[in-house]
Amino acid sequence: MARIVGVEIPGEKRIDIALRYIYGIGPSNAKVILAKAQIDPALRAKDLNEQQLSQIVHAIQDGKYIIEGDLRRELGMNLKRLQGIKCYRGIRHLRGLPVRGQRTSTNARTRKGPRKTVGVQRNPNAKTGIH
């Protein structure tokens, strides 16, 4: 168990894999960070000493990677901007439908979620003739 940049606790894995547990760091970023910190990627995360850990943290911070909360916030802001200006993409996000022009007559289940069958909802005013 080791802590890198706050809350991250990668386990008994190779350090290049463990770094990918940080939100915003993937395979290629992990490789670059380790090369910059001059650490063998085959080392296990638990075998790193304090100095090596701080080297990694420095490499991450100097590299200006946007990670964790900042990244999540940035993505949220992007969505909020699209929704705030009421453009087509923003509206599709609001309605939970595909944004990039895919068909919705069938499929699109990733965006729409599990199928929900809607029965007939009668208009209570139908009998009175009000619409």
Added chain:
Amino acid sequence: MGRSIKKGPFVDQHLQVKIDAAKAAKSKTPIKTWSRRSMITPDFVGLTFNVHNGKIFNPVFVTENMVGHRLGEFSLTRTFKKHGAHTAKAEAK
């Protein structure tokens, strides 16, 4: 592939003429346009456009956030259809 930067953003010539006139006259009357493909540039900000959607003209007030989008993105061409009765009670859910 994106548009070459050298050319700059695309704005229909006939629309640009109207915008320049409105800017010069400082008029706030909506500019009626069919040019949905025109990109919103910083000189559009603060103006109102009536953008055609194939049937009617939707009013679009341009703010700073909209720069870089196209006018058509703000005037939807399709009616959003839902199932069921649209009563006030159902809408509130």
